[in-house]
Each structure stands twice: as structure tokens, then as C-alpha cells.
Amino acid sequence: MKPPPFEYHAPSTMAEALDLLAKLEDAKVLAGGQSLIPLLNFRLASPAHLVDINGIAELEYVRERDGGVAIGAGARQSDVEDDKTVRRICPLLAEALGQVAHPVIRNRGTVCGSLAHADPAAELPAVLLAAGGEVVARSVRGERRITAQDFFKGVFDSALEADELLVEAWFPATTGPFALVEESRRHGDFALAGAARSGDRLALFGVAPTPVLADPTDPSHGLSPSGDLEATPAFRLHLVEVLVRRAFAS
Template sequence: MKPPPFEYHAPTTADDACTLLGSLEDAKVLAGGQSLIPLLNFRLARPQHLVDINRVANLDRIYERDGGVAVQALARQAAVEDSEMVARVCPLLSAATRLVAHRVIRNRGTVCGSLAHADAASELPAVLLALGGAVVVRSSRGERTIPAGELFAGVFETTLAPDELMVEAWFPAIRESFSILEESRRHGDFALAGVVRAGAKLALFGVAPTPVLADPRDPARGLLPSGDLEATPEFRMHLVRVLTERAFAA
């Protein structure tokens, strides 16, 4: 299928991108495009404007900051996966990135794009939540930091304003007592249910409209997962219990 008509913009600086987002009605940001392009092709998204940030310079760094890992907006998931620094400082992020779809997807997909897309079945939003990380967003009004616990607002929805660009994600360091486990029908598919352990904290994905923190002693309490052709609500809750037990036994 072909995408619906839109006006294409290719800024070369982050400031120009923010100016465009602040002045245009109904704009979407294109980074890796691994989530947005399929939505466009199936006409599930119909933005009037597409702001392609791939020509913006100096927005693809992966570096240590404040005792953790900072990943900028154009840093590809494959680069995070391959980074020796990430493996040393936050191996949980390395492990989670390897679970994202397939390598060919990770070669283009971005970490910040996954967070901004806010798919509740994705691994990286749950990792950010379990670690207590944050994202930095920028607009013509300035920069602000959004803690992970305040970022995810609903299904494919974040608390970013329409004129804000996510320029960086920050993942606190963790070197032990961590795990990410998921169950899917096939390798590379979205998880039917998944858990992220970061020390004593537990985050769940694939079982609620957003990633959620849960009590490791009773992880399914309060959950109301949806059912579909892949799994019933009861099966998803069963998976949460089993995966949590395995994560904390590791």
C-alpha cells in the first residue's frame, strides 16, 4: 500500500526541527521509520506533515552521562546493541535491544523512536521504566526532562507536546540483579507478555495500555490485559507470573 499524501520537511538542525514542529499542524517526526512507515503505508496514520530528522547533525551519540547511558535521537538500536560502553554500564539495555524485532529492523530503528512510539508491547519503554530513566525533549520554548514514570500516557501515546522533539533518552547504570524475559509466538514478534527486572523493581510490558510497574510478589494483581487471537487475558497473566518467578530466580 501507499502512504496518504503529506508534505515532507528535512531540517538540518535540531532547532529547525523544533521550529517546524511548533509551526506545523499535525506533524510526525521521522527518525528510523520502522514503526511510522508501516502505519503510513496501511493508512493508520495520516499526518499532514512529515519532519525527517535524519539530516540533523550530531544527534546520534551514545555516551556515558550522570552514572548511566545517554542515547540520542538518531542513535540506531543496532549501535546500542553493539556498544561496548553500553554493555559495561547498562547491560540490561544491551540485552533488551537484542530482543527488538530483527537485526535488519534494528539497523534503522532508533531507541528514542521506540520510546516515542510508546507501543506497550515493546521492550525499551519497559526498560526505561524499570530503571527509572528519563527522556530529554526540546521545543522552541526550551528543554525539559520527563521521568519515565510520567512519559507513557496510553496506547501509542506519550506526554510530549506536539511541538516537542525527543532528543535523548537516559538509562541509569545497572550491572547486576537484572533480567528481561518475554514470550512471543515467533522470534522477533511482539511479546505476548514480558517482564523487566532491575534490582528489586519489576516492569511489565504487553499486558496493559502502557508499560507498568508491578509488585514482584504478586505481579498480576490489578492487571486487566486484553485478549486477542494470540493470547487470552488469563494466559497473559499466567505468563506474567511465570516470567516474574524466573526473572527473580536468575
């Protein structure tokens, strides 16, 4: 068996899930599993408990709210990508989803799971930041809204507390020109660098421990991206300049 030992919980309501998260020590929420299951398979993660939220029907929704779109924690990326409300109100999100991994991965992966995972090279956190969106976190203690700017804390690190469930992401309406551009070694891979544009706002990803807001006229100002086998820091800075030019030319 590849995943390390864990106790499996499959609540069927949100209230049950929140009770479990409040009660259990070292629990991890399992949503689409497209990041968490590989981490378990490699034994890079070994939580004592998995709280599987896939059976919670009340979290599977996409709806219009406060002039934007609210995406429930159970909504699959492929369903959100094809959703008419999303395409009408927040085309930037639909555009970005088309570039998240591959269609088969998106059939299972969730929008909220990707945000909670907080991968600095992922598209959706940058889209939430560029659009000025927020997430809704809930626990038995109550509910709070966290803006994108306050949510992403570091590499795979967010403002979510251990007992909180990210129940909804809210993306404001896309107004004005938008773009999601990225460069990766292979189609569908995590980006070496990328840019999300929503009107005049710009967020970069893959170049810092979290997605970052940047000035479109001087996007690499203050950036010091890390280097790895796939790209040097200098190459990432070069990509930022090129990608931002493309994002604002379209």
C-alpha cells in the same frame, strides 16, 4: 504509492527541526521509521507533514552522563546494542535491544523512536521504566525532563507535546541482577507479555495500556490485560507469573 500524501521536511539541525515542529500543524517526526512507515503504508496514520530527523548529525550519539547512558534521538538500535559504554553501564538495555524485532529492523530503528511510539508491548519503554530512566523533550519553548513513570500515558500515547522532539533518553546504570524475558508467538514479534528486571525493580509490558511497575512477589496484582486472537487475558496473567519467576531466578 502506499503512504498517504504528506509534505516532507528534512532539517539538518535540531534548531531547524524544532522550528518546523513549532510552526507546522499536524506534523509527525520520522526517525527510524520502522513503526511509522508501516502505519503510513497501511494508511493508519496520515500526518500532513513529516519531519525527518535522520539528517541531524548532532542527535547521533551514545554517551555517559550522570552515572548512566544518554542515547541521542538519532542513535540506531543496533549501534546502541553493540556500544561498549552501553554494555558496561547499562547491560539491561543491551540485553533488551537484542530482543527488539530483528537485526535488520534494528539497523534502522532508533531507541528514542521506540520510546516516543509508546507501544505497550514493546521492550524499551518497559526497560526505561524498570531502570527508572527519563527522556529529554525539547521544543522552541525550552527543554524538560520527563521520568519514565510520567512519560507513558496510554496505548501509543506519551506526554510529548505536539511541538516537542524527544531528543535524548537517559538510562541509569544497571545495578544488581537484570533480565529481559518475554513470550511471543514468533521470534521477534511483539510480546504477548514480558518482564524487565533491574535489580529489585520490575516492569511488565504487553499486559496494560502502558508498561507498568509491579511487585515481584505478586506481579499480576491489579492487572487486567486485554485478550486478542493470540492470547486470552488469563493466559497473559499466567505468562506474567512464569516470566517474573524466570526473571528473578536468573
